[in-house]
Amino acid sequence: MSRDTAGTAPASASAARTGTARTGTAWRRMRLWGLAHAVDDLYQGLVPAVVPYFVLDRGYGYVAASGLTLAATLGSSVPQPFIGLAVDRFALTRLAPAGVALAGLGLGLSGLVHPYPAVWLLVLLSGLGVAMFHPAAGKAAREAAGDSTAAMSVFAAGGSVGFFLAPVLATPVLVAWGVGATALFLPPALLMAFVLVRAGRRRAALAGAARPRTGTDRWAPFAVLTAVSVVRSVVFSGLSTFVELYWLRHLHASQLVGGTALACFLGGGVAGTLGGGRLADRFGLVRTVQLGTALTVPALLALRLTPGQLPPLLFALLAGAALNVPFAVLVKLGQDYLPTRPGTAAGVTLGLAVSVGGLVAPVFGLIAEHHGPQGVLSVLWAVPLLGVALGCFLVEPGPADQREPARTMDPAGRSR
Template identity: 40%
Template sequence: MSKRTHHGRSILLLSVGHACVDVYQGAVAALVPFFVAERHYGYAAVSGVVLAASLLSSVAQPLFGALTDRRPLPWLLPVSTLLGGVGIALSGVSGSYGLTLAFVALSGVGVAAYHPESARVARLAARRAPGGRGGHRGMAWFSLGGNLGFAAAPLLVAAVVGAGGLRLTPLLVLPALAGTVLCLPVLREPERRRAAGAEPPQPSAADDRGSFVKLSLAVVCRSITFVGLSTFLSLFVAQRLGGGAAAGPAGGAAGGTAAGTAALVVLYAGGAVGSVLGGALADRWGRVAVAGWSYLVAAVAVAGVLLVPGPALYLFVALTSAGLYVPFSLQVTLGQDYLPSRIGTASGITLGLTVSIGGLAGPLIGALADATSLRTALLPLVLMPVLSWALFRALPEPVAPESVASESVASARRGEPAQQGEAAQAGA
């Protein structure tokens, strides 16, 4: 097996492992209708469950990212995968609201520990995989795995919990067991390459902290839209298409759980297309431009979800998914290129903190929905992608560190000083 084929195999394994972990991010929202139906939680209560998954994850991901910047921690991949699965598996076995929050929070910590290290390993493999071109497409495939995990979560939860109730949630640990096994072959890849001298020294590059902060704020706005919509979408669609004018969360859940689950699947599954499309479009037009225009599409699509009547809302759910997911993997590599000296921290923030922090808005949306209506509470989400678009307009397209490395090697072969490559990066 050639080295490039081997790196492609590593990306494939990491992508499938990513899917197994992100099942547990998608499972939280997918469990919401069942918590409503069996435990009669209100909007504020179910948004608290989502918050429990997000809060510790939001704090922990940058910490894990900083740790992986200091030294590689490949053992985090199997351990964090198991934690993510065990937390969700136990969330339905107790009727206690406090224990449910604790188990969901445990799953959130597992997810937090997984992403920074997995993104670091995936970027290394992506740069050397066939068609690497800076790692954008490889990272898009890695992100695709997570999106497929999100998309599979409502189906898995509906099949397991829908068949026997919340008492069957322990069966949801199975993807975590599979993901743990899948990540084992790639755990020692970075160390083996360094030991063999396969990792060329990278030229130093200046961190662009200002651009990274703007990028992070854009991802926060994206996160508020995505987490807020995914938390309440199944209930909203159940009311619109299945529950008629039923008041409150219980009425909507009783009337149209299948319709709500279908909408959640569309929201997550569209991300699979969006992630791969984002990598391809970025090779042609650049990451910043592609991400910015995608957010304008998302703003129009979210408005369509909330305002267009009848089954046509499914089309707008699909457009919302594409608009929010096309920038997803691009934002990860942009963050890594804006902070080339702290790739783990950048991954922890763009792939973790700013994604999870959207859950902090959940209780506000839930409280507003309890006081008014679910549609009224969700309408402010239309503005969030517009803010992301505005922030992207202020961002430069960075020169990827591996491009600078290639220039430095070429300069050395011509007998020119390698610092020219570094100067190009600093000027970018």
């Protein structure tokens, strides 16, 4: 073995150990908020998972089905800016647990009622719970993550995990018992709300010790970032709503394969979110957003053009991964653009911008009414091209040391 080779091996092993230690540290710092985000977004993910069964069991048309997605979107999007402003101004320590509880109650009860207006209202209230959770949790998660995008990706990936678990858990019980099985998803929300309340009590004693973040809010690049997030949301909403119906109605697959397609798309999103955080720490925030947005286009084209029932599953996975590479990066980048308003930034990037995509769900519903779910996928691939163009106007934030960071606290309330 040469001297160079001998010197490289220990260095590589040391780097590997360092990377492992950082991963473990990030998980320890972020696990509570990552798990809470998973539970909260489980109920967002249940909306597209349950919609096909409202179509099959209740006879809803495509427009009525899209209306349920719209209800969840209205509940989670419209209040977000106001909740974000309130979170930045006041110590709303109970807002995150209350949001999780309401999200679970609304969605869990929706399958037990029959009049469409009542179902629509319960889905709306579930969306409102999501709106209550994201700004408060996003602000607290950033305090725990510091300036690490990889750590922040643990929190963001929690949301992707929740979306992923929704069809995995929901499809078997919905096939067996119909939409009334939504009641089985009430306990996770109530349990997580209890855990967050207890953790909030431990943080309350040290909450006053945190120093406010300082810096200059940059609203122009934040507006561009918001537009990129909206484009991503439009694609995500359209695909998550119609990808299962595409397998069921166009590819004539079984309900199990249709649920697997949605699970592949959302499972790819988990991997993309975690990978995006690591890419951003290595290559930069803006480059990672641009790369993920650009890769979404060929993935969606391949998904629509690949024949058969099983081969397109690979591209559902890849489309989910590419679409979610920018997810955690956009959250952190938004808080870097608005260093004095982390709650507002989180409310927009995690809530408003993500939810606004659902507002176009009725448009996709009309396309599906006339051309089937395959018509939605035929036009959806072109939407990320707008995101690619907008991404050219994003700029890297200033160095982190130009801003005074808050004194971060772990989920147990210990100051670091």
